[in-house]
Amino acid sequence: MTSSASVSFLNEARRVAIFGGTHGNEMSGITLVNMWIKNGDEIQRNGVETKPFITNPRAVEKCTRYVDTDLNRAFTTENLSAPSKEDLPYEVKRAQQINLLFGPKGSPNAYDVIFDLHNTTSNMGCTLILESSSDHFNLQMMHYIKEAIAPDCCRVLLTEHPLLKYSTSRSVAKHPIGLEVGPQPHGVLRSNIFEAMRLVVKHALDFIELFNQGLEFRPCTLDVFRVSEKMDYPRDTNGNIIAMVHPHLQDCDWEPLNPGEPIFQMFDGTSICYEGVGTVYPTFINEAAYYEKQQAFVTTRRETLAARAIKKAHD
Numbered sequence: 001m002t003s004s005a006s007v008s009f010l011n012e013a014r015r016v017a018i019f020g021g022t023h024g025n026e027m028s029g030i031t032l033v034n035m036w037i038k039n040g041d042e043i044q045r046n047g048v049e050t051k052p053f054i055t056n057p058r059a060v061e062k063c064t065r066y067v068d069t070d071l072n073r074a075f076t077t078e079n080l081s082a083p084s085k086e087d088l089p090y091e092v093k094r095a096q097q098i099n100l101l102f103g104p105k106g107s108p109n110a111y112d113v114i115f116d117l118h119n120t121t122s123n124m125g126c127t128l129i130l131e132s133s134s135d136h137f138n139l140q141m142m143h144y145i146k147e148a149i150a151p152d153c154c155r156v157l158l159t160e161h162p163l164l165k166y167s168t169s170r171s172v173a174k175h176p177i178g179l180e181v182g183p184q185p186h187g188v189l190r191s192n193i194f195e196a197m198r199l200v201v202k203h204a205l206d207f208i209e210l211f212n213q214g215l216e217f218r219p220c221t222l223d224v225f226r227v228s229e230k231m232d233y234p235r236d237t238n239g240n241i242i243a244m245v246h247p248h249l250q251d252c253d254w255e256p257l258n259p260g261e262p263i264f265q266m267f268d269g270t271s272i273c274y275e276g277v278g279t280v281y282p283t284f285i286n287e288a289a290y291y292e293k294q295q296a297f298v299t300t301r302r303e304t305l306a307a308r309a310i311k312k313a314h315d
């Protein structure tokens, strides 16, 4: 039995947003959000106001990741507080508008939950992105989603890292949640990826409805993959890529990689092996959008987080 002393009482999650088009060529989220803007019946829940929203309409129109700069890196304190000027990059202006509509970031007026829908070209399946290991509302929600979609798999990527964490669109909310589903090429809509994303959003909204109704969620554990290290492609002195992701690593997101195992293949067939310490779990392997970010994949390490019992606080 859970004693009431160990339960965290949290405010209800009344205002929820679902973002699509933070990257304008990731078609599942864009298509779902546009569908829900036309008819939002399937995302309505008792006691929850759910707002579907296209975050980067100009990039969506051009079917490109962004117009001037990556919107999903633009929500820094510096950008959000920059004086509005005509010559600011489009995505910085857009970040300021989104912060006014759904934030301000870090304030009591901010939206309770933002789901940000993304697609990846990597073979990652369904991945929930968790920004903080101490956000017990999100830990419980992710646990609920994992149980609900079992035996299908939904992994949790924890991006809490002093250098590798970045300022996402969803970070405006009190409880930010990224959903990354792949593999799906940019500009392409695949029915299996679309339906997988739709199902995760359904379970997430069900969780919020149950929480707002006053259900207590018991303590539980959540297996996560914590971002560890960013790995770039091997390059020559001019910065040109001189090797490809090794065939033994390609499409093996979330599978164990041990020191001495191959990660890159040179054009003459020579292998380059992993030289880190201990077993890691690579992900975002060969993601198309990350060539510009000098990233071939990230390594993660497995961890189990303990989620406290949570219940809605009395009004």
Ligand SMILES: [Zn+2]
Pocket: 022, 023, 026, 117, 118, 119
């Ligand atoms: Zn994206």
